[in-house]
Amino acid sequence: MSDETDQIEGEQVARKTPYERLGGREVIVAITNRFYDLMEADPAYAALRAMHAADLGPMRESLAGFLTGWSGGPRDWFASGKCMMSMHRGLPIARETADQWAAAMARAIADVAPADKVMADAMAGVLEEIAGSMVPVEAPVAASAD
Numbered sequence: 001m002s003d004e005t006d007q008i009e010g011e012q013v014a015r016k017t018p019y020e021r022l023g024g025r026e027v028i029v030a031i032t033n034r035f036y037d038l039m040e041a042d043p044a045y046a047a048l049r050a051m052h053a054a055d056l057g058p059m060r061e062s063l064a065g066f067l068t069g070w071s072g073g074p075r076d077w078f079a080s081g082k083c084m085m086s087m088h089r090g091l092p093i094a095r096e097t098a099d100q101w102a103a104a105m106a107r108a109i110a111d112v113a114p115a116d117k118v119m120a121d122a123m124a125g126v127l128e129e130i131a132g133s134m135v136p137v138e139a140p141v142a143a144s145a146d
């Protein structure tokens with residue numbers, strides 16, 4: 001069996017990317033829009049909303065582009081030279097704010113409800129991990145010499 005195929009019920013089938021399994025561009029855009037709608041409307045995400053610019057339009061475009069390439073779809077966002085982790089490195093992201101990001105994203109994915117629930121849950125889980133990894137780690141306090 002090659003790396004690009006799976007064995008399902010004795011059949012050799014082409015392995016799909018997460019992007020394809022989720023439903024492609026349409027579903028990615030729907031998840032992104034739902035995510036920013038929730039961020040704008042629900043006070044539970046107020047701290048997260050406050051960190052973003054007044055106009056979320058450019059973010060809707062950008063996050064959808066990132067998630068498209070990241071999940072195995074067209075890589076235009078990455079081809080433009082952007083790096084999502086470097087863009088966040090300087091931000092003072094508190095644990096609570098990272099939790100708000102992950103909660104809003106999990107809710108957006110659940111609301112859009114991609115038919116492939118295994119992949120949808122995997123996406124929510126991995127994005128939660130990434131959001132958590134953006135909380136800056138406090139510099140360790142140097143041990144006192146005395």
Ligand code: HEM
Pocket residue numbers: 048051052053054059062063066082084087088091093097098099101127130131132134135
């Ligand atoms: C951990 C909590 C997070 C916080 C507080 C946060 C905050 C922000 C902020 C403040 C911006 C700039 C917004 C603006 O200029 O209006 C931004 C942009 C962005 N964020 Fe996050 N973010 C978080 C997590 C994530 C995660 C986990 C991802 C993707 C997996 C992500 C993807 C993006 C993208 C693609 C942009 C747009 C970058 C651009 O084109 O300029 N963010 N984020």
